[in-house]
Amino acid sequence: EPEVTQTPSHQVTQMGQEVILRCVPISNHLYFYWYRQILGQKVEFLVSFYNNEISEKSEIFDDQFSVERPDGSNFTLKIRSTKLEDSAMYFCASSERGGGADTQYFGPGTRLTVL
Amino acid sequence: LAKTTQPISMDSYEGQEVNITCSHNNIATNDYITWYQQFPSQGPRFIIQGYKTKVTNEVASLFIPADRKSSTLSLPRVSLSDTAVYYCLVGRAYSGGGADGLTFGKGTHLIIQP
Numbered sequence: 001e002p003e004v005t006q007t008p009s010h011q012v013t014q015m016g017q018e019v020i021l022r023c024v025p026i027s028n029h030l031y032f033y034w035y036r037q038i039l040g041q042k043v044e045f046l047v048s049f050y051n052n053e054i055s056e057k058s059e060i061f062d063d064q065f066s067v068e069r070p071d072g073s074n075f076t077l078k079i080r081s082t083k084l085e086d087s088a089m090y091f092c093a094s095s096e097r098g099g100g101a102d103t104q105y106f107g108p109g110t111r112l113t114v115l
Numbered sequence: 116l117a118k119t120t121q122p123i124s125m126d127s128y129e130g131q132e133v134n135i136t137c138s139h140n141n142i143a144t145n146d147y148i149t150w151y152q153q154f155p156s157q158g159p160r161f162i163i164q165g166y167k168t169k170v171t172n173e174v175a176s177l178f179i180p181a182d183r184k185s186s187t188l189s190l191p192r193v194s195l196s197d198t199a200v201y202y203c204l205v206g207r208a209y210s211g212g213g214a215d216g217l218t219f220g221k222g223t224h225l226i227i228q229p
Contacts, residue, residue: 004158031214043159043202045216055213091158098214100206101147106158 002026004107006092012113013082021077021110023092032075033093033104034067036060043091049075050098082114117141117205124224133190135223137203140184145210148179148186151202153222159202163188190225198227 005024013019025032034046048055049067066078075094079086089111093104121137139148147166151159163170165177165186176189190197200222206215 033214033216035217035219042221043153043217043219045218048214048216050214056216058216089156093158095214097209098212099209100204100215100217101149101164101208102206103149103161103164104159104217106160109156109158111156 002105004092004094004105006090006107006110008110009108010111010113012115015084015114016081019079019082019112021079021090021092021112023075023077023107024073025075025092025094026105027073029094029096029105031055031095031098031102032067032069033095034077035091035093035106036088037091037109038088046077048098055098079112082112084114087112087114117143117146119203119205119220121201121203121220121223123221124226126226126228127193128228129194130192133193133197133225133227135188135190135201135203135225136185137188138185139203139205142183142205143207145208146205147208148177148183149204149206150175150177150188151204151219153200153202159219162201193225193227195227195229198225200224 032049037043047057047061089109092107095104117139149164150162153159170177178187202222
């Protein structure tokens with residue numbers, strides 16, 4: 001069964017450093033998403049991406065964040081200058097269609113630790 | 116966006132049937148009800164979706180009354196491995212345009228004991 005993959009599984013960085021989290025969505029999916037989950041808290045939507053542009057973003061997704069689909073397979077989330085409060089699990093997801101009722105397939109996540 | 120309310124936690128035992136109810140009083144006509152499951156340190160995983168009445172798959176059943184203001188996820192004969200957080204989400208059918216982010220609540224933490 002096709003699945004979403006994410007690398008790295010765990011990233012440790014110093015405050016102020018830039019990090020890039022990578023995702024390979026399911027190959028025939030056209031809609032891509034990033035979510036985060038701070039330890040012990042709920043899953044929070046960050047951004048959605050379709051047709052090579054951001055479709056929707058939450059208040060969390062400020063100027064420190066950016067997303068890119070650099071080629072036909074990867075989807076990346078960049079945090080320009082990490083803060084302590086960026087420590088969380090980051091999940092990438094993809095879907096065939098973009099409605100809220102359409103199944104999103106989540107990757108295993110990247111655990112980001114900012115020191 | 117319809118708000119959902121579900122119990123924070125539930126306990127049950129192996130072999131029992133577990134029912135988790137979610138209320139969504141403001142559900143819109145073109146909204147569907149979807150349940151996801153999340154194990155610790157993993158991404159959420161789709162379990163089941165429905166619009167009205169009853170839906171059953173190999174994992175669960177979903178019961179939706181006629182007014183659609185609530186739904187009940189039913190897990191038959193649970194095992195220890197069903198211990199997870201279960202999320203009830205309400206979202207619109209796709210009608211073109213961009214991609215909708217999902218709004219997760221706190222979910223129901225289901226603990227299955229031997």
